[in-house]
Amino acid sequence: MTVLIAIPARYASIRYPGKPLVSLKGPDGEKTLIRRSWEAAMAVRGADRVVVATDDDRIRDHAAGFGAEVVMTSSDCQNGTERCAEVAQKLPGFDIVVNLQGDAPLTPAWFVEDLVAGLRADPGADIATPVLRCDGRALNGFLADRRAGRVGGTTAVFGTGGRGLYFSKEVIPYTGRTYADDEETPVFHHVGVYAYRPAALAEYPRWPVGPLERLEGLEQLRFLENGRQVLCVEVEARGRQFWELNNPEDVPRIEAMMAQMGG
Template sequence: MAAPAPFAIIIPARNASTRYPGKPLAPLRGATGQVRPLIERSWIAATQVAAPAQVWVATDDQGIAEVVREFGGQAVMTPENCRNGTERCAAALAVLGDIAPVVLNFQGDAPLTPSHVVPELVAALGHDPDAAMATPAMRCSASMVAHLLADQAAGRVGGTTVTFTPAGRALYFSKRVIPHVPADAAGGHVHVHLHLGVYAFRPAALAAYAALAPSPLEQIEGLEQLRFLEAGLPVRVVPIDAVGWDCIELNNPQDVPPIEAVLLARGIA
């Protein structure tokens, strides 16, 4: 079996989040009481599977860049007009050049992402030459679905769910909980898959994405990956086994306590 392709990780981070301004620098307390900014916790998660020299934070904010350099990370400056994280990764790659045959967009607001998904995505992309991008989906626990439904009922934008074919082709991504599962369906949560915001691209696909105009569904849902689907570009979904914690993203200030609870439970400093 061929060795997996080398890869690099880019973590997009912008300060002017509509829902949570200043989010990359939001403090998160770990198990020992140590407080680290969100972007540092995301960087630590990325460096569990890649050497620090192959991980960059892409940002348009000098304050974020300074914080990244202070904790020992690499920052690359990108334009303010990047409309989403994937465009920001494309802009970073244009600056960095040929850093690897596979580039991963590792979300800066998802510090609880299980590190093992990264090599699985790289391998899946290597085995599927038709795919423009590979991304993971994890079967939800009952508590994760409850968290998503609570956000939905309160009108908050929470995590993203995805539906896909048995062959692993993405059908749709949504910030609503899909598919709809009747409230009285026993064990209905097993039909819901949480999309984890990690994307593996070949550099050419990343450049092609940035050259496309934002698509209608992308703009309605606020989900960058829908641009691929609306352009007819296949997206490979890689199902992964559930882990022993809820992979909550920091989308709203209300997400801080449950994320800190997971850090505490997992003993993450």
Template sequence: MNSTLIIIPARLASTRFPAKPLAPLIGADGIARPALHYTWQAGLAAARKIGSNARCVVATDDERIAELCQAQDMAVVMTPETCANGTERCAAALEVLGEQPDLVVNLQGDAPLTPAAFVAALATLIEADPSLAMATVAVPASPAVLAHLQSDAAAGRVGGTTVVRSSTGRALYFSKSIIPHVPPGTVPRENVLLHLGLYAYRPAALQDYASHGPVPLELQEGLEQLRFLDAGLPVGVAVCEAPAWEMIELNNPTDVPLIEAELARRAGLEPA
């Protein structure tokens, strides 16, 4: 890729955890910093992994987040409050910036534990296949993760998003149900793939997404990426090996100590 723009959508409005980008997280060094700081660091690590023509910017609709970014030397762009999801916010950020990079990466603001290698895998995948409009990441669900998903499903809870893909590696469908179906008491013939909310888009695909508008399946499942499939845009799925740490997202206040533990754990696993 000649140029890559990593956009970190961040907003304060959250039903489960209001103002979570500003929530303090204690890092491996024992210092508490806003959660967005750690996602920004993950973005910088991904930019370094991709190469010299990659950079990061935070996209927000809130002045408090913008002030934090400015105080901590994070590039930031203001986007409309009307953006319904992170993909729409990335499209809006690109329009405000007036840029046309070769690739746009959506690194969600509540995902500070995202490995840089996953972002690089997306860049490699979409560069190798010019027909792809968008690419995303999945990891094989381990037996323990699959059992957890099945337990959540039995209890009526949403435990994660799964994806099925074609033999050519393109997404066929995403769901908050377990797909493909795994009959009780059986071992799946193929791995159930756990989808991770990390995306890479071509700028034209982002524009198509924004103009296409929400679709029924997207609204029913609560999965923004289904709009790409409804529009007939090809979506590649990079299957990566799960990292040595748990990729917990900051969705609820109860996630704070879990993420802090993984930040410390990751620091002990990565080379100095």
């Protein structure tokens, strides 16, 4: 099965304008968010092609400057999945299309590799996405973000066979207790990566935005609202920390994680 990785990146983010071009300091120097995300994608084994998908000339020029292949997409795309659907239309013939979002530079290569393997092994799934069990430290970070009114990580609940039931920016399920930093919790962090079958991805832009997607601002809910099977693939951290860059406040947090990991 051939695999295309698309990295959607837009400049006009409502919460964080210009986010793809924000610089992040690491042990390997200072690099932009989009470059670090591209480097993460290039480390994935089994990917046949990696492209940056954008509608912005500044991002295009910058990405081309460090060697990335760029596909220009419409400014009408409302989210990364719609942008990936346009890329898949322009670059047909792949069996799996991966959406490695441009705000997740800490995504380990094995997250994507496990995700692709999970979709290959489950012919009934239309889309697959990774989930990472939270320890107490991660869960407490989520709760602190919510108390401060910040949008932090997304959580996921799923049933038999890993079938996704719901995704939320609130912390679900409700636990009613606190956990030690190194304690295992029943809460799963949804990692913002997706692997799609092209047929399901092609349908996505034709569906109207449903009430749940509108309320939560989570693109994957459109698949659930239209009866598509979303496979949640549990992945292992292997000692790595993971966080997405959602707000300006996340920059020092991610830089600290990179320093700790040495990359």
